[in-house]
Amino acid sequence: MPRPDARCRPSWGDLVSQWVSGSWRPGELRVVSRDDGLLIVAGQCLATSARMRADLDKVLRSGDLTSLTCWPGSYLAILVREDSLTALVDLAGQYPLYYCEGKGETVIGTRPRGVAEVAKMRPQPDVLTLLAQVFCPAVPPLTEPRSVYSGVSRLGGGQALRVSATGSCSVWTYDRLVPHPDAHFDDAATALRAALSEAVNARVDSGGHLTADFSGGLDSSSVAFLASGRLNRPLDVFTYHNPDSPADDLVHAERYVSLDERLRHVVVHGSEDTLSYQSLSAAHGDLPDFAVAASARTRTRLARVAETGRGIHLDGDGGDALLVPPPAYLAGLAQVGAFGRLVDECRLQAKARRLSRADVMARSVRLSLTSLERALRRLALRIERPLDRNTQWSDAIGWWPEPGAELAWLTEQARIELAELVRAATANVEPYEGLAAGDFAALGELRAAGAFHRQLGENAREFGVWPHAPFLDNNVIRACLLVPAHERARKGAFKPLLRQALSGLVPGEIFSRTTKGSYTIEDYRGAKRAAASLRRRVATLKLAEQRVIDPVAVRGSLDAIVARVRAPVPALNRLLGVDLWLQTSHRDEETVRGSVVRAESCS
Known part of the structure; x- marks a missing residue:
């Protein structure tokens, strides 16, 4: 195949024809070459070169790909051998792969539009996929393996693709993230302590300028304190605050930052111009930006971070998805017969939100008896016959949060087509076998966090800032999801798994906060x-x-x-x-x- 254009340059070997275009951050694209294989890693891989070489040698000898997914970081790994190409996407789906099968060849890439063009297809938006992303964002089976472009497939979080020598493709899920049946809360806390420490330490040890978010919330504060404990210099930490529209973050951040003299606090002040919906602009990259409403605020934060130096910027994204059990965790209590705990949890949740305890209980028990296939069929009916009301917390006691008044935006024909897509998804539930509703809902939130952080990274590129979310590392995800959603909940406690995991490593005072900042x-x-x-x-x-x-x-x-x-x-x-x-x-x-x-x- 001739080179696509002058902007591209050959990157590696004769095993496949490959080109890399555009600018990549230092360390964002890594290559390890051996006599009988080649490894390409795109994204945030913090493993040392020696470890990558040693693990690649082991993989080439044994054929077991597991070690390629266990390095600190979040990344796409592509292993090329003479008879095949195998790709593995990170568990959060932060670095997906796109591919297009043709006659005797397969085009793959990190950009769907680029894949379409190299495959000599006219990039055409897939309207049905876009509707699914707008109205059913927490239902992964709807859009797998679809992408935003018709004819281009997407390999998502935890999935693997193998392209054979004949050009045929096979896709499977290499890690379903099903909770381990013999694991307990203490096991998950121990694993999280080790994995999160490794994730943060690896980024500190990578050298270069390092900064961190510091919202005063548990996740970003924990990451910042872990990083400061590893650094031998002050760490700049950033809190966004709009005095006319406070998010209730600054008071907590100021209190916690005083606990470590190595933290150098920078307050990023918002204004009328940084309110939501101001100066809306298209996203960087070639995917829709679902956080575009906050683009002015995001750009202000990134610009302020860049003023202190360019490099890795740590944040706590992904922590909520992993550490706060979704409302569907209540069904898990019913499934295992923990009815005493179920009654207590339903009472607490209903009281906190002024809901009917009986309704919360009934929804939880009903969900415990509802399969994923049945839930999809119900969703199809809901789309065809939308209810004219906004949703409430109890509507999220399901495999996913129910769509609400927004369904009225769909035309009648669009509702019919989207409902048909939902019904067709009942044939695509095999990758989720073994997951209870709470675990499935948490997985949906995790994938949403991965997509958000991917787009944040693209938007930050022009500022020379590279956002890193240690909670989205493969091993951190595995640790948090080692136990089911209902086991990650403790009566009256906020993020108890993180509290136990980091006991003695970060100031215990940060766990006194039980609220989150709100930009409402x-x-x-x-x-x-x-x-x-x-x-x-x-x-x-x-x-x-x-x-x-x-x-x-x-x-x-x-x-x-x-x-x-x-x-x-x-x-x-x-x-x-x-x-x-x-x-x-x-x-x-x-x-x-x-x-x-x-x-x-x-x-």
Whole structure:
């Protein structure tokens, strides 16, 4: 195959034809070559070169790929041998792989648009996949193995792809993240202590400039304290604070930062211009940015971090998904017959949210008797017959949080097609066998965190900042999910697994906080300030041109948000992200970093 264009350069060997384009961060693309195989690692791999070489030799001798997924970091690993190419995606799905099968060849890459172009396909957005991402974001079976481009498949978190010498492909899940039947809470805490310490230490030891988030929450604070304990110099830590729309973070951050003199606190001040929905712009990379509403705030934070130096920036993303059991954990208690605990937990959850204890209990028991296939069929019916109401906490006592008033945005034909996609997904549940509803819901949140962090990394590229989330490392994920969701809950305790895991390693005072910062005030104030531009955008939605979205219904939800009436804000943010992406997805691909591999038939 001839070189695609002058911007690309050959990267490795004759086993396959491969090109790398664009700019990569130092260490973001690593290659280990041996006589009988080649390993390419893309993403955040913190293993030493010696360890990578030793483990690769072991893999080439035994054929067991496990060690390639156990290094500190979150990364895509591609092993090339004379008779095959095998790719393994990190467990969070932060570094997915895209591929397209042809006659006797398979094109793979880290960018779906690039894969489509090299495969000589016209990149065409997959509208049904986009609708699934907007309206059913926590239901992974709907979009596997689809991507945002028609004809291009996506290899997601925990999945593996093997391309044979004949060009045929096989896909499987190499780690289902099913809780270990003999593991206990103490085992998970011990494993998390070791894995999170290794994850943070590896980043500190990698050298270069290091900074960290410090929201005053448990996750980012824990990571920052672990890093400061390893460093031999001060660590700059950052807290965002908008004095006119406080998120309740600064007071906690100021109290905790005083516990370690090695932490150098930097407060990033927000303003009217950093409110949600201000100066909306298309995402970097070639995927929709579902956090686009907060882009002004994110850019302000990244710019301030960059002022102190370019390099790795640690954050606590992924911690909530792994450490806060989703409401579906209650069904797990019913499944194992822990009815005493179930009664207590239902009472606590209902009281905290002013809900009916009987309703919470009934939903939990009903869920314990509902299979994933049955839940998918119910979801299809819900899409076809939407309820005109906003959801509440108890609606998340399910395999996924139920969609709410946003379903009214869909046209009738779109509802029919999306419901058909949901029903078809009942044939795609095998990768989730062994997972209870709470574990499945946690996995959905984990994959959402991985996608969010991937996009954050792309947005941070222009600032020279490389966000790293140690909680998204493979081994940290395995440690947290070693026990089922209902075992990660403890009566009245907030993130008890993290508290026990880090006992003695970080100041115990940080675990006194049981709340999270909220940007709700910024969302509502920002929507009101940007109301005119948002209404113009809603009136010209690209998906409305495809006749799958009713802009009048979306306008009604937007008006409710502007008036500070409860409305589906997260769904609106996802819809805006898709719309911005559709309007700019034709941009010059030269701005997109990525790699493309064409594995040709050897027969």
